[in-house]
Amino acid sequence: MIGISVYLSDEDAEERILRASSSGVKLAFTSLHIPEESGVGPKRVGELLSLFKKEGFEVFADVSKRTPEKLGLHHFEELKGLGVTSLRLDDGFTTEEMLELSRHFRIAINASTVGERELQEWIDCGMETGDMIAWHNFYPKPETGLDQEYFLKQQDLYDRLGIPVYAFIPGDEKKRGPLHLGLPTLEDHRGQNPYVSAVQLKRWGVTGVFVGDPGCSGELLRKLHHFDQEDVIELLYKGSGEIEGEYQLRPDPGRDVLRLLDTRTKDEVPPLDTVERPRGSITRDNDLYGRYRGEVQIVRKDLMRDPAVNVLGNICFGPLIDLVQPGQKIRFIKQER
Secondary structure: OEEEEEOOOOOOHHHHHHHHHHOOOOEEEEEOOHHHOOOOOHHHHHHHHHHHHHOOOEEEEEEOOOHHHHOOOOOHHHHHHHOEEEEEEOOOOOHHHHHHHOOOOEEEEEOOOOOHHHHHHHHHOOOOHHHEEEEOOOOOOOOOOEOHHHHHHHHHHHHHHOOOEEEEEOOOOOOOOOOOOOOOOEHHHOOOOHHHHHHHHHHOOOOEEEEOOOOOOHHHHHHHHHHHHHOEEEEEEEOOOOOOEEEEEOOOOOOOEEEEOOOOOOOOOOOOOOOOEOOOEEEEEOHHHHHHOOOEEEEOOOEOOOOOEEEEEEEOOHHHHHOOOOOOEEEEEEOOO
């Protein structure tokens, strides 16, 4: 599941909704915690929620106890008629209020702060795990994002209870103020390519990956949606080799290289650029390798030159090499100069 974040005070919110919709992304997080959105009134909220509904979005809303009052509503249940399906509650709600709201919405609890004891207390009081989402915070301030070890510990907790986990990655365009330094859940993701971060989260078992910043390019949305729906990892590369297209890895990964299926050929492949093969190199076996002629491989660790192996190029984002799985479908895309 891939989603965007839309903030009510963003003048370009409508454009961002339509861009995501045209990319196939139909999930959105928004904040109805109105004090955070100064100058925003019920009319603006109604306009955006109507657009979400028209475009077929599932909306996850961050709310406080004062949200209905601020929006001119009598009850939280009225949000359901506006297209909101899940609520992320702030700390002001009692367990009894959470239980009542869970009869009408899926409830997103704070995966970054809620531990096993508090979670078990809610379950003992009648909260159904099937009505819950474990949703992590995003962290605008550098150096405050979650540590990977802690994140994985929380992931294990919620996996054991069958509660889906959602998390944020930064955008690749306009960053949200006031710091404009990205909105990741994990600190390691703040400066990392957001596509790599999304693939990493999915490999760890995260169900919902949402772009926290308002700015998200159509290209990033397309890539995220393609990976989410088709499980195809796009690998950008630079080099002289003309190998763009979709391939599949063998189901038996080698220690040193990942081999691509159905790439051998009977045609001649003369030796060319038989140089050293650093990690991330894309190679092709040449005529000197006999029946292996034409086989394309991705190098997992630094290797010496081999006169029987041509180097075609290098993958731009090395961490993706560790995230592909046996039998994985991949798509090579040549980087534009």
